[in-house]
Amino acid sequence: MLNNFARILIEMLSNDNQNILGTIDDVLANLQISPELKAIIYECLHAIDKVQEMEAEQYDNEVSGFILQEKLKRQKEEAEANK
Numbered sequence: 001m002l003n004n005f006a007r008i009l010i011e012m013l014s015n016d017n018q019n020i021l022g023t024i025d026d027v028l029a030n031l032q033i034s035p036e037l038k039a040i041i042y043e044c045l046h047a048i049d050k051v052q053e054m055e056a057e058q059y060d061n062e063v064s065g066f067i068l069q070e071k072l073k074r075q076k077e078e079a080e081a082n083k
Contacts, residue, residue: 006044 007024013031028041 002044002047006041009041009044 010028013033014027028038
C-alpha cells in the first residue's frame with residue numbers, strides 16, 4: 001500500500017507524468033523536491049522489502065531455534081541412555 005502511494009506521489013510530482021522512463025528509483029532521484037521528501041518516498045517504496053527481510057530473518061531464527069532445541073533434546077536423551 002505504501003508503495004502505491006509513493007508511486008502516485010512520484011507521478012503527481014513529476015512534470016512529465018506521461019513519459020516516466022527508467023526505474024521508479026531513477027525517476028525519484030531526478031525529481032526536484034526536498035531531500036527529506038525524497039527520503040520519505042524512498043522509504044515508502046521500499047517498505048515491503050524491509051518487511052520481507054525482517055520476516056525472513058524472524059523465520060530463520062525460529063527454525064534455527066527449533067533445530068537447536070531438538071538437537072539439545074536428542075543430546076540429553078543420548079546422555080541419559082549412556083548412563
